[in-house]
């Protein structure tokens with residue numbers, strides 16, 4: 001339960017090397033709580049890694065770790081402070097006043113804390129600490145966890161126990177766990193957290209709950225973690241007794257202004273509101289004939305005097321707008337480009353449907369150049385086998401961040417603001433954290449929290465580099481073992497995509513819970529909840545036609561992308577059935593028919609999961625027995641369920657295609 005902050009002892013040589021560069025932790029004091037956290041982390045980390053705790057001091061002794069800010073910069077230190085911004089840091093081995101020291105430098109104490117964690121990371125990665133010269137500044141401003149935690153401590157799409165927010169005992173009892181949570185977030189650069197579910201209850205904005213949130217904010221503050229809240233759009237009616245929540249109504253606007261003032265009295269550094277409006281039955285401005293911009297701007301006006309932001313979600317769909325669900329967010333939001341107040345971020349899920357094992361990137365990225373667009377990723381694995389299946393999501397995050405939008409740059413460049421000159425930038429990850437002893441429901445799910453934080457700080461980090469860091473800190477710094485774990489992680493998400501929804505299929509999961517196969521379901525109250533709506537399998541073929549002959553939502557992409565994906569011949573096989581409805585005998589690039597390819601992909605999924613099990617078994621002895629056994633047990637479940645998926649999907653699709661299984665393929669058990 002120490003997550004990636006285990007600080008296991010280094011080898012004897014490593015320990016000697018580390019001691020030599022960490023003889024003391026030197027700072028200028030008087031120490032703020034944040035600086036105290038940095039000093040404590042360095043001392044604790046070195047003590048555990050090197051077996052000796054460095055003393056804290058003020059004198060520049062040889063081999064010191066020096067925490068420097070512009071106010072406390074040892075004579076002789078030359079740095080381009082301005083380049084470090086508010087949260088960045090520099091790590092530099094240098095000679096100061098005739099002594100070899102390591103400087104961790106930043107403009108703020110929070111930068112020092114981030115730098116301290118980075119230095120400890122480098123120490124564990126076996127970096128050459130005597131030649132350190134690195135600078136890092138976060139590329140994205142708001143790096144947020146979104147908890148879908150309810151006030152009764154249930155967690156929507158949470159698979160790691162109950163909510164860690166013990167609302168009943170707050171605000172008086174804050175326990176050690178909240179500080180551990182904040183510390184873990186700081187270690188990977190996460191600087192904000194939305195405490196409650198986007199399917200929000202108005203109660204979360206009442207005085208008693210604000211006091212509870214404020215108690216958490218007090219614990220989080222030293223770690224640079226700001227509190228945000230999900231706001232229910234109709235709160236003025238539910239809490240304020242108003243007749244309407246119309247965003248253009250002066251009384252409604254006044255209510256929100258007063259509410260914002262109250263929130264900031266409780267939490268002077270409150271981050272802002274996250275809002276899900278007019279989506280899946282949630283109230284919103286469209287209930288009053290207004291637009292998303294009208295709603296967001298009203299809240300923005302209330303928060304602006306305090307420096308708060310509105311994160312307004314673009315995850316909207318309603319079955320009244322019959323047609324292709326994948327096109328609704330673009331249709332509602334793109335025309336509003338340029339109409340949002342400057343402190344509004346439109347928060348867009350990575351893909352146009354809903355956190356599937358694979359989706360194309362969302363067509364809004366790049367298409368709203370005058371609006372800050374935040375990227376919302378899901379860390380919790382709602383559609384990827386909950387916490388029982390192993391799927392490292394770093395590769396999924398990397399795939400969307402590196403996707404070329406066709407608007408002149410990648411999704412990463414839109415999100416970090418560089419492509420379109422945005423200064424307000426955000427990445428959000430739907431948290432997978434709960435009361436389970438391992439925090440996340442499984443050992444490997446911790447990697448997804450880790451990867452989200454690291455890639456929000458730097459969207460250009462590779463999934464592999466992040467997996468290497470995580471595996472070394474979490475399991476083993478021994479190169480061979482680490483690499484074997486990384487290999488297993490790198491293929492794991494593809495294995496899940498093949499197991500469940502290969503070739504661009506999507507939303508075949510059991511209704512409601514989203515676990516396990518249910519491609520046959522066709523009787524839910526909303527057509528766009530039925531798997532049959534998405535796969536459209538029949539005698540004639542399979543897939544959702546989003547090309548010009550179908551819903552044509554492919555046209556929402558920039559021309560270079562739309563042109564490629566409008567034609568099955570130039571659509572990557574991994575997205576083929578997302579954009580096209582094709583006959584079963586369609587010839588794939590592999591030379592197989594589509595039907596044979598589908599069978600081959602489901603087989604590949606099973607084989608990959610079996611292979612993960614074998615690779616993990618070979619690591620026995622490299623990983624402590626308890627965690628080894630736990631992961632092995634989970635992988636056995638996954639192997640069983642990969643067969644369940646293959647059998648159910650191929651059996652069902654065969655009933656639709658009426659084709660025999662391709663020669664040489666055994667019927668699924």
Ligand code: GCW
Pocket residue numbers: 148156157198199276315354382
């Ligand atoms: O599809 C969904 C999930 C819902 C979730 C929604 C959303 C919070 O199944 O549980 O609600 O996405 O993102 O708003």
